[in-house]
Amino acid sequence: DIQMTQSPSSLSASVGDRVTITCRASQGIRNDLGWYQQRPGKAPERLIYAASSLQSGVPSRFSGGGSGTEFTLTISSLQPEDFATYYCLQHNSFPWTFGQGTKVEIK
Amino acid sequence: QITLKESGPTLVKPTQTLTLTCTLSGFSLSTSGVVVGWIRQPPGQALEWLALISWKDDKRYSPSLRSRLTITKDTSKEQVVLTMTDMDPVDTATYYCAHSLVEHQLVPFSRKYYDYYYSMDVWGQGTTVTVSS
Numbered sequence: 001d002i003q004m005t006q007s008p009s010s011l012s013a014s015v016g017d018r019v020t021i022t023c024r025a026s027q028g029i030r031n032d033l034g035w036y037q038q039r040p041g042k043a044p045e046r047l048i049y050a051a052s053s054l055q056s057g058v059p060s061r062f063s064g065g066g067s068g069t070e071f072t073l074t075i076s077s078l079q080p081e082d083f084a085t086y087y088c089l090q091h092n093s094f095p096w097t098f099g100q101g102t103k104v105e106i107k
Numbered sequence: 108q109i110t111l112k113e114s115g116p117t118l119v120k121p122t123q124t125l126t127l128t129c130t131l132s133g134f135s136l137s138t139s140g141v142v143v144g145w146i147r148q149p150p151g152q153a154l155e156w157l158a159l160i161s162w163k164d165d166k167r168y169s170p171s172l173r174s175r176l177t178i179t180k181d182t183s184k185e186q187v188v189l190t191m192t193d194m195d196p197v198d199t200a201t202y203y204c205a206h207s208l209v210e211h212q213l214v215p216f217s218r219k220y221y222d223y224y225y226s227m228d229v230w231g232q233g234t235t236v237t238v239s240s
């Protein structure tokens with residue numbers, strides 16, 4: 001199985017801060033990676049697909065980058081509604097695997 | 108508008124079989140390229156991919172749960188059913204179904220084709236299952 005290692009596992013930030021979350025794959029996965037946001041008690045929502053493509057309807061402050069084994073999710077200016085947990089998902093090979101999540105909290 | 112809704116028991120006893128249903132709206136599993144998958148999330152933990160099924164009945168399973176999982180589709184009802192046998196308290200989780208797509212693509216520099224599965228774009232609201240005697 002491909003292991004997805006997310007870092008950090010949690011972070012505290014203020015509104016307006018720039019935040020970057022990293023996901024590392026245990027082997028190359030091309031750009032077969034999605035990023036998801038999950039608010040408490042809600043289902044995950046896809047923010048980014050194909051590592052860097054913005055899902056329709058998602059604010060442009062979210063961006064994704066990377067290819068191969070290292071990927072990033074960046075929030076350029078954190079907004080109150082962005083405090084949530086973020087997950088990466090690799091769909092390059094089965095079984096699909098998620099990162100362990102990054103919880104973004106209010107400082 | 109694509110929506111999915113999970114349904115099933117909220118409580119099952121250890122060793123019982125869990126049957127969950129995902130009802131589709133706004134799209135059809137009869138349509139070429141459509142995929143529906145299942146994911147679960149134990150309380151306070153990360154997401155775990157379980158299985159998926161495609162429009163042409165191709166199925167993929169998590170190897171760690173393969174012996175206990177079965178995924179099927181009923182295109183007449185636009186439903187996908189996941190069964191999980193021999194339930195244990197560690198299977199307590201919120202179970203989600205989600206929409207995805209599959210595309211037949213050419214392998215670069217070859218004449219071979221393979222099925223490329225896209226990540227899940229639309230998720231259901233989830234259904235919580237507790238395993239307890």
